[in-house]
Amino acid sequence: MSTPLAQLRATVERAAASLRAGDGAGPGAAPTLERSKKAEFGDYSTNAALLLAPVLGEPPRDIAERLGAALAEQLGAGLERAEVAGPGFLNLFLSDAWYREALGHVLEAGEEYGGSFAPRPERVNVEFVSANPTGPLTAAGGRHAAYGDSLARLLEFAGHRVEREYYVNDHGSQVRKLGESIRARARGEEPPADGYQGDYVAELAAQIPGAADRDPDELARLGVEVMLERIRATLERFRVRFDTWFSERRLHEADPSPVEEHYAELESDGHVYRSEGAVWLRTSAFGDDKDRVLRRSTGEHTYFAADVAYHEDKRERGYDRVIDVLGADHHGYVRRMQAAWEALGGGPGALELIIMQFVNVIERGERASMSKRRGDFVTLDELLDQIGVDAARFFLLQRSHDTTVDLDLDLAREQSAENPVYYVQYAHARIASIRAKAGEERVAGALAAPRDGGRLEPAERALILELLAFPGEVEEAVERRGPHRVAAYALGLAQQFTAFYRDCRVVGAEPEAVESFRLALSVASQRTIARGLDLLGVEAPESM
RNA sequence: GCGCCCGUAGCUCAGGGGAUAGAGCGUCCGCCUCCGGAGCGGAAGGUCGCAGGUUCAAAUCCUGCCGGGCGCGCCA
Known part of the structure; x- marks a missing residue:
């Protein structure tokens, strides 16, 4: 549906084009049509004449003059007057009739005003949060959740079909460390140095019967289950609901596992080779700085191998667009993932990786550490307890995703009423x-x-x-x-x-x-x- | 050393080629006969990190520096 502003823009472009009939040059830059900053500059102004000047070889103000006349003709009673200003801007003063009619368009569009503008609706997968289920969601996770969900809402409003996905890292050494940490707590010991120190680990230990004598892998599985349930509940409270919870473990199960299957495929395409006892993916052929290891010489798969398999799975699901929202600490990962995607046969523009900058939580004037391992962090639930869902979402969404934000908890508390x-x-x-x-x-x-x-x-x-x-x-x-x-x-x-x-x-x-x-x-x-x-x-x- | 993001008002941040650079919060001064005062009006507050360059026009684009964050593993 064409909006009043889009129509006005089209009219300006048409008028501009009419001034240059037959000059043989290409279309050139589209003229701007923006709201005037000051009332004396009218309602909207355009730089069309400035852009036409070099093409026509005439003074911009003369061109603006003629443009104004052309517009007066096309807009009729909609235009009160047009004034040439400054170096060659044309300021448009629209009539009350134009305003009234424009409001009519807004009302006609109803609830859907401003939506469904995507020229080609797509099936889009948005993966976000994907925080390790080795602890509760932090305030940073909240930023990811708010951003990813809002982006999904925007895409839906634009006319796309969107699926929200959470990649669950329920496999590998971090998860194992959680298991070990739970057992240590159950036995009344300190968790290992590189384990998880948070109080919630002790809670998990108390919650799982016979934890002291269980196998760490089993404890890890049980612990992850509980944590995931908590994360899900927190997200629900934050009004974020995922369509898919994709388990990494799934990629490693069965024989051959999806991970192995996928690089067998890549190998037959010549993108995989063996060297120094390891299996490598030739990402450098697709713009990466160097090739990356899929299987270590020890026989274990890398995290990257799982991610390649994961993205192959997404690719097979046939989305038009796949968006990953990642934390700033993963930006080094972008190029290799793009390269892997192309090696898998994915379209170059179809995978999009968005990097979210960090959230610094400030408490009592100091930057709080957000270390999940040390258990020293502010949880999203705590944040929600203090300022509520609406204030938290709005606060976290006010900033661009590529700027680091400082969240001062004391200030947030104080200002929650001023939000x-x-x-x-x-x-x-x-x-x-x-x-x-x-x-x-x-x-x-x-x-x-x-x-x-x-x-x-x-x-x-x-x-x-x-x-x-x-x-x-x-x-x-x-x-x-x-x-x-x-x-x-x-x-x-x-x-x-x-x-x-x-x-x-x-x-x-x-x-x-x-x-x-x-x-x-x-x-x-x-x-x-x-x-x-x-x-x-x-x-x-x-x-x- | 290389790569990504950032540097704009006291604070937190928008703006990413157009005219006199904005908002929220904070500060100061005013405003409750009137549809909701969680409000309204006004004021103070800026070398847009620095230096060059491109352009009729640069906070915005390019180059180089400075400062901060984060990456650069057969870790996850």
Whole structure:
């Protein structure tokens, strides 16, 4: 569905193209159409003339002048006037009629406003969190959970089919260490030096009958089971639900195991060779710095071998796109995984690895260690106990995934009441209250009423402009894999609504057409706020 | 040494070729006859790490430095 802004953009591009008919040059850069920063610069401005100047060999301001005339013709009553400014910008002043019609488009789109824009819907797998089940989820895990889930929501809203997946590292030395640590605790001993020191290990030991005399591998399995259940419960509480929990162990079971099977396949393709007693994958043929070992000379598979098999499994499942959300400590892994993916025959662009930067938890002015082994970390559950799901999700999603964030627990506690999320929710609840006051009959009437009438107030125009920006913001958020843009947008929209509420009486405004218009505008705002919050996994309450 | 991310207001961070660089929190000064004060208005606060370069135009792109985080295993 074409949005009002998309239509305006298309009109500008058409007008620009009409100025250069037959010059034979390529299309060149698309002109910008952005909201003007100042009222005196109009509603939107475009740099089209600046871009055309070198092509046409004329002064940009002259071109802007002609562009303005062309636009006046195409937009008719929608355009109040166009002004040439600065080096050759064209500032567009749109009429109230244009605004009213634009709001009409927003309302027509209804709940789905801003969505379903993907030109080609894809089947997408998003793998995230995937924290080792050797301890509870930490605050950092929370960031991954919030990010991955919100990204999935965005992709779904765009029109894709998304599966959320958690890769369970329930195999290997870390898991074994958990087993050993449990047994040590059960026997009243200290865990091994490189084992897990956290209090939860002792709890596990107490929970498992006869732990002192059990085999570490068995204890590991039981411990992982309990931890996974806890992780699942925490994620559930955080409103994150996975479609698939993929067990690494599965890749090592049976004979031949999936791991072995897959590199037998790779070997027949010539991507695998033996050297120094080890089995190597020729990742260097696909852009990696060096080849990587799949099976050590000791006969054991590397972690990487399991990951290759895991990705082969994903590839066989036939997704159009596979996204892995990884921690910053795995960025060295990106290239080799991409290389392996291509060796497996995956499309070069189909695997996407997103690196999340760290969360530093600050407590009492000091950076808290987040070492899972030492058991010295802040759990996601603790964070949720202290600030709640909405505040935590909003806080963690406000920052771009590629910037390290400092989470000051004391500040978070203090500011949980000042968290911007409540401001946004408050605006939503306030609109619910306005609707209740007006009565749903009048609201329904307002949505059906023709949107004409007198001059629009500046706050009304500003709010409509904000609403019109939503589809572009969402699209940008999807393209850049940046849910934080949605958080920023939601806050801005709530602010614009609040300014409108301050300046414009809604219920009881005279004449009736004005009330009706403002009710409709309020409904559009409420829906858009609700959608923004939903994309972040945050609730949109009717009252608070 | 090499690679990735970051350096923007007191703090936490947006902005990633366009005009006078923004938000939240904090600070200061005002505002409750009015649809929800979890609010509103105003103010102070910036050499966008530094230096070059590209461009009509650079916080944004390129190069080099400085500072911080994280990687660079036949570990996971």
